[in-house]
Each structure stands twice: as structure tokens, then as C-alpha cells.
Amino acid sequence: MIKVYGMKISGNCYKVQLICELLKIEYEWIETDGRKNETKSPSFLLKNPNGRVPIIELENGNILRESNAILYYLAEGSIYFGKDKWEEAQILEWMFFEQYSHEPYIATNRWIIRFLNQKDEKKERIAENHTKGLHALQIMENHLAKNFWFACNRFTIADLALFAYTHKADQGDYNLSEFPSIRNWISRIQSIADFAPMED
Template sequence: MKLYGDIQSGNCYKIKLLTALLDLNHEWVHVDILNHETQTQAFLAKNPNGKIPLLELDDGRCLWESNAILNYLAKDSALLPSDPFALAKVQQWQFFEQYSHEPFIAVARFINKYLGLPENRRADYESKQEGGLKALKVMEQQLQQTPFLIGEQLTTADIDLSTPYA
């Protein structure tokens, strides 16, 4: 299988982390988003949404969106519960990541890390801080109760929210 991405991207990082934890053999294909490599005809044929990460299976089928890739790769492992309620809790945190965490933390990180915090984006960067701190507070409250987001064991929910901040 091939994984298309940029290791600096938080969404790609979590896929790379999962492949390491599960010791999954794969080919990493670097994609330069700042040079619009996700907008080429070849890439758009694999992912019409034009974003990374992208998983291409050996049979040519493609899967995009980091949480879908995480859960697909973790199927039948201890990182993705088979119990319906525990699985729903994982998905709950994954939706939280997409709607309460990513719009603030990941966007601010992109402005800072990828763009170098240019002055014309500083107000946008600053506007993300309150929402980011709120998301981190929700996570911290849960982690004061359990060692991992859904209980006693690491799951794809924890990996999903493990975006690097540097």
C-alpha cells in the first residue's frame, strides 16, 4: 500500500504513527501541498477532494480522510474496539477532533508552521486560540478521569488527537 502525505501535517502524522504502532508495511509518497501537488490530475483522480493523507491499496482502491484511514488500518487490532459502544466513543472523539479541535488547533498550526505566521494571517491565528484552548480543556478533563480518551487502552481516538504542536 501507498500513503500519500506530508509528515509535517498533523493528519498525515497520525497515519504515520499508526503504521509504526501496528508495524504496517507501506510506501510513503511525499506530497508538497504548498506546491499544489494535491491539485494535479493524477492526484485528483485518486482523491477528488485534493487533500492529504491518501491511502492507495495494492489493488488500486483509494481511501481519503485521516479518520477513515486510521479506522480502516486499525481494524481487527486492539486500537479499534469491536464493542459497539466503545467504537462509538472512538468515533465521538474523532468527530470532536474534526469539529472542535482541528478548526482551531490545526488551522493555527498550519498558519504558524507552514506559512511562517505572516503578519497578514496573525489575526486569523490569534482568533483560533480560544477555541483551541477550549478543545484542549475538554480533552484534559477526560484524561484526568482515564489514562486514554475512552478508558484504559490506547485507541485510534488517542492517535487521532495526537497531532504534533511543534
């Protein structure tokens, strides 16, 4: 059984939880709350010197860090992975987009507003993030207006990676009513067999 060190309210950690549920991978969840500096403890830093969750610890003691790398590792060979090199590249394209052009703005505003309660103190950063987050959402909306899924014409870990923070974007003051194709995509994912909702 693998060990998952994560924080339930984190979208990046939720990615790992959801792929485990979808693939029926047995796992032990070890709640590790960054707000309580649990990711900065000496014992945790030995597992991840970067002081972040999620990480997974395999039965052989190997440790894998970074949410999308974990998704890639756990999903390999499943229906949520690419069938060939081209499909794998399509999936990775959107997963890199999620981490570089999406998560830094949408997830960060959610964190500042909902969990740090610093909407006034950090209004300038929120405003800057908001513009960039809207740009990412518009790219997603344009794609989903013509496609049901982000890669390979089926639900893959590319969708899972983008879903985690997108479906909670309203908590960062993004109005998803302006993005009907994204909302339909969210509903499609939530109707998938063995879907597990995010706790927050």
C-alpha cells in the same frame, strides 16, 4: 503493500504513518507536498478530487481518503480498535471531536504561524482560532484529569487522532504547560512500544 500519499509535516498524515508503524503494516510513503501544489496535479486529483492528503491506495487499487477514516480502516481488529459496538462509538465520538472542535483551530494556527509565516497578516484569525483551540484543550484536560485515555480505558485510535496535532500545539502558540494532564498523556503515548516520532 499499501501506498500512502502524505506530507511529513502534516499531523493528519502522521496519523496514518503512526498507525502503520504501530501495527507493522508495510507501506510505501509517497511525499505529496501541498505547498508545491502537488495535491492539485491532474494525476493526484484523479485519486482525491478534494486535493488533500493523506490518502491510501490499496493493492487492489481502492483509494481511501480522510485521515480518521483511514485510521478506522487500518486499525479494525487490532488492540487500538473497539472490542464491541459501544467501544467503537466511544472512539468515534472523540475522533469526530478532533476533526470538528480541535483540528480546525490548533492545526490551522500551527500551519499559519510555522509554515506560512503569516502571524502578523492573519493575527485576527489566529486569535479567534486560539480561543476555540483553548476550549478544545480544556475539554481534553478535564477528561484526562480523570482518565488515562480517551476511550475504552486503553490507548486507541481516538488517542492517536488527538495526539497528532496536540503534541505540536506549541508550534501554533498554545502553551501546554497550562495543561498538565495533557502533557502526561503525551508522555504516555511517546513511551508506547514502536512509537514513531513526527518529522517536522
